[in-house]
Amino acid sequence: xxxxxxxxxxxxxxxNARDRALGLVDExxxxxxxxxxxxxxxxxxGVLGDAVxxxxxxxxxxxxxxxxxxxxxxxxxxxxxxAVGEVHGAKIVNxxxxxxxxxxxxxxxNPDTPEAHKPIVVFSxxxxxxxxxxxxxxxxxxxxxMDQVQKARGKVPVIAVIGSKVGCxxxxxxxxxxxxxxxxxEFGRLGLTGPEVIxxxxxREEFDSSDRGLVFRTTGAKHKYIMGDCNFLVKDSVAAFRxxxxxxxxxxxxxxxxxxxxxxxxxxxxxxxxVALAVELQxxxxxxxxxxxxxxxxxxxxxxxxEEFIAKAQRLAV
Amino acid sequence: xxxxxxxxxxxxxxIDFIVDADSFEENTVGALTFDDPEFGPGAxxxxxxxxxxxxxxxxxxxxxxxxxxxxxxxxxxxxxxxYKMAKSVYASITADADKDLADKRAIVLVVDTPxxxxxxxxxxxxxxxxxxxxxxxxxxxxxxxxxIVAMVIGRAISGAFLCHGLQADHILSLDANFGTMIHVxxxxxxxxxxxxxxxxxxxxxxxxxxxxxxxxxxxxxxxVQELVTEISGMRDCITKHIAEIRTxxxxxxxxxxxxxxxxxxxxxxxxxxxxxxxxALMNEQFAAVADQYTAS
Numbered sequence: 001x002x003x004x005x006x007x008x009x010x011x012x013x014x015x016n017a018r019d020r021a022l023g024l025v026d027e028x029x030x031x032x033x034x035x036x037x038x039x040x041x042x043x044x045x046g047v048l049g050d051a052v053x054x055x056x057x058x059x060x061x062x063x064x065x066x067x068x069x070x071x072x073x074x075x076x077x078x079x080x081x082x083a084v085g086e087v088h089g090a091k092i093v094n095x096x097x098x099x100x101x102x103x104x105x106x107x108x109x110n111p112d113t114p115e116a117h118k119p120i121v122v123f124s125x126x127x128x129x130x131x132x133x134x135x136x137x138x139x140x141x142x143x144x145x146m147d148q149v150q151k152a153r154g155k156v157p158v159i160a161v162i163g164s165k166v167g168c169x170x171x172x173x174x175x176x177x178x179x180x181x182x183x184x185x186e187f188g189r190l191g192l193t194g195p196e197v198i199x200x201x202x203x204r205e206e207f208d209s210s211d212r213g214l215v216f217r218t219t220g221a222k223h224k225y226i227m228g229d230c231n232f233l234v235k236d237s238v239a240a241f242r243x244x245x246x247x248x249x250x251x252x253x254x255x256x257x258x259x260x261x262x263x264x265x266x267x268x269x270x271x272x273x274x275v276a277l278a279v280e281l282q283x284x285x286x287x288x289x290x291x292x293x294x295x296x297x298x299x300x301x302x303x304x305x306x307e308e309f310i311a312k313a314q315r316l317a318v
Numbered sequence: 319x320x321x322x323x324x325x326x327x328x329x330x331x332x333i334d335f336i337v338d339a340d341s342f343e344e345n346t347v348g349a350l351t352f353d354d355p356e357f358g359p360g361a362x363x364x365x366x367x368x369x370x371x372x373x374x375x376x377x378x379x380x381x382x383x384x385x386x387x388x389x390x391x392x393x394x395x396x397x398x399x400x401y402k403m404a405k406s407v408y409a410s411i412t413a414d415a416d417k418d419l420a421d422k423r424a425i426v427l428v429v430d431t432p433x434x435x436x437x438x439x440x441x442x443x444x445x446x447x448x449x450x451x452x453x454x455x456x457x458x459x460x461x462x463x464x465x466i467v468a469m470v471i472g473r474a475i476s477g478a479f480l481c482h483g484l485q486a487d488h489i490l491s492l493d494a495n496f497g498t499m500i501h502v503x504x505x506x507x508x509x510x511x512x513x514x515x516x517x518x519x520x521x522x523x524x525x526x527x528x529x530x531x532x533x534x535x536x537x538x539x540x541x542v543q544e545l546v547t548e549i550s551g552m553r554d555c556i557t558k559h560i561a562e563i564r565t566x567x568x569x570x571x572x573x574x575x576x577x578x579x580x581x582x583x584x585x586x587x588x589x590x591x592x593x594x595x596x597x598a599l600m601n602e603q604f605a606a607v608a609d610q611y612t613a614s
Contacts, residue, residue, distance in 0.1 A: 031603070031607050031610075033599075033600040033603045033604060034596055034599050034600050034603070038599060040592075040595075040596055040599070043592055044526070044528050044529065047522060047526070048512075048514055048518070048522070060600070062604065062607070062611055064611060067613045069611040069612070085528075086528060086590060086592050086593055087592055087593075087596050089593070090592070090593040090594075090596040090597050091596060091600065093597075094596070094597040094600050094601070095600070097597075098600065098601070098604050102604075102608065102611075102612075106612065114613075116613075117612075117613040119611075129477075130476065130502050132502065132503060132508045132511060132512050133512060133529070134528040134529060135501070135502035135503065135508070135528075135529060136501075136502070136527065136528050136529065136530075136535065136536065136539055136541065137528040137539065137590055137593070138502070139476065139479070139480065139484070139502055139541075140484070140539065140540075140541055140577065140580060140581070140584070140590070141593075142480050142484075143453075143480055143484035143485060143577040143580075144577040144578060144580075144581060146450075146453045146454070146457060146480075146485065146577070147457055147485065147576055147577040147578060149454070149457075150454055150457035150458055150461060151457075151461065153458075170477065171476075171477050171480055173446040174446040174447070174449045174450035174453065174477075174480075174481075175450070176446070177444065177446045177447045177450040178450040178453065178454055190446070191441045191444075191445075191446060192434060192436075192440070192441065192444075192445045192446040192449065192477065193434070193435075193436040193437075193440070193441060193445065197436050198436055198437060198438055198441065201389055201436045201437065202389070202437060202438060206438060207438050218438060218441045218442055219441055223442070227442075227443070227444065229444050229447070261444075261447055262404075262447050262450050262451035262454060263451070263454045263458075264408075265404075265405065265408040265412075267451070268401050268404050268405055268408065268451050268455075271401055271444075271447055271448065271451065272398075272401050274443055274444075275397045275398055275401065275443060275448075277443075278397070278439050278442070278443045279386045282439070283439060283442055286442045289442060289443075
């Protein structure tokens with residue numbers, strides 16, 4: 001296993017799910033739930049003749065950042081694209097449930113529990129959503145997760161972390177959007193419909209799914225940052241993600257409401273103003289929206305390295 | 319009543335089979351009105367009475383096309399539709415904010431949708447937020463005491479079903495002989511994507527509820543509470559479930575309802591048993607270390 005100190009400087013993009021989970025919390029603080037030693041593979045893949053993983057493609061557990069208990073969910077894209085089946089789904093849902101129960105128990109015991117002692121949830125996404133091999137169970141798990149996100153509101157901050165190869169798509173694309181805060185590196189991608197399906201629907205002239213630049217401009221982190229769909233854009237290292245989470249971990253829960261994109265009527269009204277803008281602009285490319293947001297040379301900005309991008313990017317104001 | 323074989327594509331007609339005669343008032347929920355007929359036309363939102371009690375109704379209109387968003391037709395939920403549905407839910411919550419639990423209006427979702435808007439503009443502006451917004455609104459309404467019943471009358475497909483249906487307290491479905499479809503993706507597409515031959519998948523789809531399509535398999539999984547065998551039976555069945563849900567909420571049995579309740583039901587019916595084992599193991603493992611993570 002990679003040493004914790006080495007993990008910190010590692011590329012988040014290149015890190016596997018377990019290294020991300022271990023590296024995002026304090027050294028030696030992580031306890032895994034339902035890990036590989038517990039041997040809980042999917043019971044539904046064997047009939048299809050497919051290989052299984054003993055953790056079903058997701059690492060779940062609890063660690064600590066300073067005094068804050070941090071419940072971690074970390075998906076492994078190298079196993080069936082990080083897709084959600086019955087076991088995987090049960091693990092991610094129950095992790096949030098455990099965090100809420102921990103908070104409830106803490107507050108019941110001591111109503112004045114300091115914010116920094118209260119748990120948070122961090123979800124490192126790498127997934128295309130429902131696992132087709134056990135699609136119905138995966139679908140139901142998505143709904144359960146959304147329910148837990150709402151149940152965590154005002155109690156436990158639930159933070160999305162996106163910077164892995166597969167990105168965060170399908171049903172997990174709205175699960176991430178529903179969370180309190182979203183942290184991405186520039187390699188992160190977030191959306192609902194994958195590029196191939198858009199091409200199939202609209203034709204190649206409108207959307208060429210083999211055009212990596214176009215795919216990144218449409219769902220990539222820089223675009224999501226300008227749109228306000230990701231709150232924080234960090235560099236591609238485990239340490240950078242960890243530092244951002246550490247900043248968030250000590251905030252009062254009320255501070256997260258302002259970071260949300262959706263989850264209240266006021267937020268919906270803001271989004272509707274954006275939808276009206278979509279109708280008005282009829283953008284052919286996300287860079288049209290960047291220009292509208294006040295970025296004079298959007299193509300150059302898109303190519304800019306991290307520091308320059310952060311310094312120059314004008315975010316869309318609603 | 320004429321002899322109807324299917325309600326697929328007929329969301330507006332389905333509303334009339336469910337609510338009190340001539341009671342449905344479209345585009346009004348509490349203090350909210352939708353005045354622009356071109357706004358989110360694929361979503362039918364309004365207020366009706368059911369046995370005299372006020373209910374919010376949210377349905378899909380498969381005949382409508384959203385002229386501003388060409389990928390939104392045939393019951394697809396686009397960005398405007400999702401937010402329109404969310405607004406209707408928030409308006410229901412606001413209208414009953416001061417009412418007792420027993421008097422919170424029910425919300426009836428009439429489900430016939432094949433998908434969420436799959437376009438480029440949708441991805442640029444974030445279709446994921448629209449469908450997510452509606453789900454959070456429904457979850458909030460459910461947790462604030464509004465009974466929510468989803469009635470599947472046609473297509474309940476994948477992300478669109480997650481959006482419009484799967485956050486309800488109870489889900490009912492017309493039985494398969496009415497052409498109702500509940501699934502993530504047709505077998506032919508699954509076969510292409512996961513690279514398994516169609517024959518293998520067809521064999522699997524005759525008996526494995528975690529994989530197979532249709533309301534009966536979803537029933538086994540706990541995803542559908544009850545199958546409705548007659549179109550004329552929808553109204554009474556919804557009424558019955560609203561009453562059951564109210565009782566459960568009054569007794570504080572929130573965990574018997576909604577997505578978590580469907581997890582319990584899936585175990586009872588034998589369709590989803592591993593979920594519970596995994597959760598029980600995790601609970602045990604956390605209990606063993608919880609003290610280490612609680613700052614003193």
